[in-house]
Amino acid sequence: MAMLRLEQLSQHPILRPLDVSLDAGKVVGIIGPNGAGKSTLMRTIAGLLTPTGGQVFVNETPVQKLSSRQRAHHIAYLPQQLPDDIPYTVQEFVEMGRYSHQRVTFRASERGTPAVRRAIAQMGLEELVDTPLQHVSGGERQRAGIARCLAQESPVQLLDEPIASLDVYYQLDIMTQLRKMAQAGHLILIAIHHLEFALRFCDDLLVIRNGDFYDTGPVADVFTSKMVRDVFHIDATLFVDPFLNHSRLSFSPLDSET
Numbered sequence: 408m409a410m411l412r413l414e415q416l417s418q419h420p421i422l423r424p425l426d427v428s429l430d431a432g433k434v435v436g437i438i439g440p441n442g443a444g445k446s447t448l449m450r451t452i453a454g455l456l457t458p459t460g461g462q463v464f465v466n467e468t469p470v471q472k473l474s475s476r477q478r479a480h481h482i483a484y485l486p487q488q489l490p491d492d493i494p495y496t497v498q499e500f501v502e503m504g505r506y507s508h509q510r511v512t513f514r515a516s517e518r519g520t521p522a523v524r525r526a527i528a529q530m531g532l533e534e535l536v537d538t539p540l541q542h543v544s545g546g547e548r549q550r551a552g553i554a555r556c557l558a559q560e561s562p563v564q565l566l567d568e569p570i571a572s573l574d575v576y577y578q579l580d581i582m583t584q585l586r587k588m589a590q591a592g593h594l595i596l597i598a599i600h601h602l603e604f605a606l607r608f609c610d611d612l613l614v615i616r617n618g619d620f621y622d623t624g625p626v627a628d629v630f631t632s633k634m635v636r637d638v639f640h641i642d643a644t645l646f647v648d649p650f651l652n653h654s655r656l657s658f659s660p661l662d663s664e665t
């Protein structure tokens with residue numbers, strides 16, 4: 408049974424309906440140019456936008472039929488950008504990931520639960536737990552957002568550009584952790600601009616370009632020089648890195664560079 412299924416799903420600006428089944432145990436990258444519709448697709452999958460056509464099923468239940476608390480049990484969602492005026496400390500913010508596990512209204516009584524402690528440690532935020540989110544850097548805020556999703560312990564993790572503002576250490580660290588979560592049975596769906604990382608860390612790709620869905624499938628099948636040219640309008644050569652033994656990309660210069 409697919410953990411997440413998009414059935415004839417369309418959402419402006421993606422006009423051609425998407426039929427995709429995504430299984431647990433995978434990191435799936437959504438790639439495409441600026442404005443292609445990656446974030447819109449993620450918000451639709453998260454149940455925050457109503458599709459213009461078709462449906463999203465999580466564990467065979469239509470997402471639109473679930474309450475926000477039920478959705479949170481199935482899906483954790485990190486938006487592309489967190490507001491910079493969130494009036495909570497890092498600890499309080501991560502604890503909010505436990506919202507769906509509370510019986511009545513959310514109270515900050517989940518402080519120190521193993522899931523919260525683990526998420527804070529995984530994102531290297533121990534020293535910042537009492538710092539207001541307004542006073543942390545953009546990358547630290549992003550790590551707090553990921554920690555909140557991890558604390559939620561939902562089987563589907565929808566992360567919109569999780570490594571966009573991070574330094575290279577955390578880019579590598581977080582992608583490695585996401586792979587481990589997939590191996591432990593989660594489905595990780597990320598929008599990602601970093602094509603080298605998509606090539607290295609994703610199992611499958613869903614490629615969209617303006618107004619259209621381009622291709623989906625295993626990285627080895629989908630990630631080709633032709634795809635890069637068709638979708639990003641740039642020439643690139645794929646080669647196997649002899650040190651890391653995985654495929655890498657070499658971009659040809661743009662005309663304006665020569």
Ligand SMILES: Nc1ncnc2c1ncn2[C@@H]1O[C@H](COP(=O)(O)OP(=O)(O)OP(=O)(O)O)[C@@H](O)[C@H]1O
Pocket residue numbers: 419420439440441442443444445446447448487
């Ligand atoms: N709140 C909004 N109101 C109206 N149009 C929007 C809104 N958010 C996005 N759009 C439009 O929807 C289209 C898709 O935007 P979306 O943010 O999904 O693209 P994206 O692929 O995530 O882009 P990026 O790589 O720049 O983050 C764009 O044309 C954008 O202008």
